[in-house]
Amino acid sequence: MGMTMTQKILANAAGLPEVKAGQLIMAKLDLVLGNDITSPVAIKEMDKMKVNGVFDKDKIALVPDHFAPNKDIKSAEHCKCVREFARRNKITNYFEMGEMGIEHALLPEKGLTVPGDVIIGADSHTCTYGALGAFSTGVGSTDMAAGMATGEAWFKVPSAIKFNLIGKPSKWVSGKDVILHIIGLIGVDGALYRSMEFTGPGVAELSMDDRFTIANMAIEAGGKNGIFPVDEKTVQYLNEHATRDYKVFEADPDAEYDEEITIDLSSLRPTVSFPHLPENTHTIDEIHDMQPILIDQVVIGSCTNGRIDDLRIAAKVLEGHKKTKDMRLIIIPATQAIYMQAMEEGLIKTFIEAGAVVSTPTCGPCLGGYMGVLAAGERCVSTTNRNFVGRMGHVDSEVYLASPAVAAASAITGKISCPCELGL
Amino acid sequence: MNAKGRVFKYGDNVDTDVIIPARYLNSSDPAELATHCMEDIDTEFVKKVQKGDIIVADKNFGCGSSREHAPIAIKASGVSCVIAETFARIFYRNSINIGLPIIECPEAAKAIEAGDEVEVDFDSGVITDVTKGLSFQGQAFPEFMQKIIASEGLVNYINSKN
Numbered sequence: 001m002g003m004t005m006t007q008k009i010l011a012n013a014a015g016l017p018e019v020k021a022g023q024l025i026m027a028k029l030d031l032v033l034g035n036d037i038t039s040p041v042a043i044k045e046m047d048k049m050k051v052n053g054v055f056d057k058d059k060i061a062l063v064p065d066h067f068a069p070n071k072d073i074k075s076a077e078h079c080k081c082v083r084e085f086a087r088r089n090k091i092t093n094y095f096e097m098g099e100m101g102i103e104h105a106l107l108p109e110k111g112l113t114v115p116g117d118v119i120i121g122a123d124s125h126t127c128t129y130g131a132l133g134a135f136s137t138g139v140g141s142t143d144m145a146a147g148m149a150t151g152e153a154w155f156k157v158p159s160a161i162k163f164n165l166i167g168k169p170s171k172w173v174s175g176k177d178v179i180l181h182i183i184g185l186i187g188v189d190g191a192l193y194r195s196m197e198f199t200g201p202g203v204a205e206l207s208m209d210d211r212f213t214i215a216n217m218a219i220e221a222g223g224k225n226g227i228f229p230v231d232e233k234t235v236q237y238l239n240e241h242a243t244r245d246y247k248v249f250e251a252d253p254d255a256e257y258d259e260e261i262t263i264d265l266s267s268l269r270p271t272v273s274f275p276h277l278p279e280n281t282h283t284i285d286e287i288h289d290m291q292p293i294l295i296d297q298v299v300i301g302s303c304t305n306g307r308i309d310d311l312r313i314a315a316k317v318l319e320g321h322k323k324t325k326d327m328r329l330i331i332i333p334a335t336q337a338i339y340m341q342a343m344e345e346g347l348i349k350t351f352i353e354a355g356a357v358v359s360t361p362t363c364g365p366c367l368g369g370y371m372g373v374l375a376a377g378e379r380c381v382s383t384t385n386r387n388f389v390g391r392m393g394h395v396d397s398e399v400y401l402a403s404p405a406v407a408a409a410s411a412i413t414g415k416i417s418c419p420c421e422l423g424l
Numbered sequence: 425m426n427a428k429g430r431v432f433k434y435g436d437n438v439d440t441d442v443i444i445p446a447r448y449l450n451s452s453d454p455a456e457l458a459t460h461c462m463e464d465i466d467t468e469f470v471k472k473v474q475k476g477d478i479i480v481a482d483k484n485f486g487c488g489s490s491r492e493h494a495p496i497a498i499k500a501s502g503v504s505c506v507i508a509e510t511f512a513r514i515f516y517r518n519s520i521n522i523g524l525p526i527i528e529c530p531e532a533a534k535a536i537e538a539g540d541e542v543e544v545d546f547d548s549g550v551i552t553d554v555t556k557g558l559s560f561q562g563q564a565f566p567e568f569m570q571k572i573i574a575s576e577g578l579v580n581y582i583n584s585k586n
Contacts, residue, residue: 078450145579
């Protein structure tokens with residue numbers, strides 16, 4: 001029996017000719033990642049271990065991004081702990097404020113994640129790098145500590161669901177709508193413990209930024225990882241970014257899948273997840289038939305949708321418009337390079353003229369940290385990834401997950417809207 | 425190894441944001457995290473929880489973020505075991521790694537009610553609802569996982585082997 005793409009990568013990293021679903025393996029790691037929330041716990045654990053420093057100073061990435069720039073004294077202490085650890089261990093890929101970005105946008109941009117890699121990160125959205133044909137998955141701080149110390153991690157080899165993408169997305173339908181549709185279809189535990197392998201002719205219709213968004217939210221369906229095949233667009237991206245050689249893996253033609261699901265991209269509509277689970281999805285047409293859902297805040301950014309394509313789409317919608325009077329529109333480019341590019345392309349000017357707050361990269365509002373915390377009874381349309389109870393602030397606030405196009409249109413109308421309602 | 429205590433019962437998809445809201449993640453001190461455990465889903469939990477108590481929930485317990493602060497907060501609040509129909513995978517891994525016993529058992533998750541007295545035998549995987557007089561077969565921990573839990577986590581276990 002053949003292997004899935006994920007299984008082939010894991011077999012290679014474990015030095016085995018073959019692996020099967022359910023098998024426990026020890027795999028070599030190409031990158032271990034942590035942020036300012038999870039790394040301090042990992043550092044504390046590593047200090048308890050009887051080891052001499054890290055396994056490889058070039059294969060660890062530390063990115064203070066969640067509560068950075070420091071939101072309060074305790075966060076400052078966490079960032080300091082990470083900074084001092086990086087200095088002590090001469091970590092090559094420590095990204096200080098001003099050089100940093102949201103980890104899952106930053107690392108591919110810096111060329112640190114390439115096809116065939118096995119990557120663990122103490123952040124659940126580590127699954128993002130599957131867009132490049134890598135196996136990457138979120139772990140906790142203790143696993144991160146063990147990974148930093150030994151360069152290895154144990155895995156249970158996952159089985160997989162194959163998503164056969166066909167067709168071409170219509171106007172205003174993006175990667176975000178694809179993944180929200182899929183989560184609505186299979187549920188927040190629909191891919192629990194399993195890989196989500198995206199394949200089919202529809203993949204070629206998706207930009208790299210679309211693919212990052214889709215792989216990023218595999219965790220929201222419970223998935224262990226999400227992964228895309230390497231094609232011309234991937235190679236072009238890697239030619240511009242990769243800092244090292246890579247190995248391309250493909251699923252065997254006779255690979256075994258638990259399930260195969262065909263998604264016709266041409267049939268998808270802009271999709272919104274209602275509170276308080278990403279699986280509570282409605283199309284924009286269904287929303288059109290409901291009572292208007294009035295909103296107080298719009299956030300465009302995060303590891304899910306803070307990339308240049310996302311900002312370009314938002315700017316296209318916002319161009320020549322203004323947000324409604326009482327709306328708070330917060331736009332956060334995911335990295336310094338994206339911020340700079342958005343500035344050069346005039347997108348930042350469009351945002352500010354539309355009445356937006358534009359911030360330095362941070363995860364801040366996505367997890368209710370800072371830079372956009374919600375009060376009781378407030379509603380936010382956000383391009384982020386989770387809409388759990390209290391995720392963005394008060395336990396009685398609400399988050400609606402949507403694409404940058406829908407988020408931008410909603411800021412202009414004051415209710416959840418499609419750009420088509422603006423004649424776009 | 426055994427756990428015995430009174431049950432707090434929750435439904436499907438209890439996520440890490442309600443187990444320990446991100447607004448408290450500027451701390452990594454277990455005792456401090458425990459004072460906010462389950463705050464956004466059950467404000468009574470922190471007031472009522474006693475050492476040894478057990479959490480029982482339906483499917484996909486611990487979904488969402490990879491924050492190890494979630495099982496740390498539960499453990500530091502005194503909970504001796506979490507039983508659920510299924511667990512989100514990162515939460516499962518994190519719980520074992522920090523020495524919080526967790527066990528999957530759909531039948532037990534369905535039958536056990538809030539306030540029941542429940543006993544769990546980790547060697548056999550048998551879960552007993554003492555209040556109802558019912559027993560369920562959960563998944564027994566393999567030996568290495570029992571050792572990790574007995575060592576209060578992966579790091580101590582690794583150190584004890586070296």
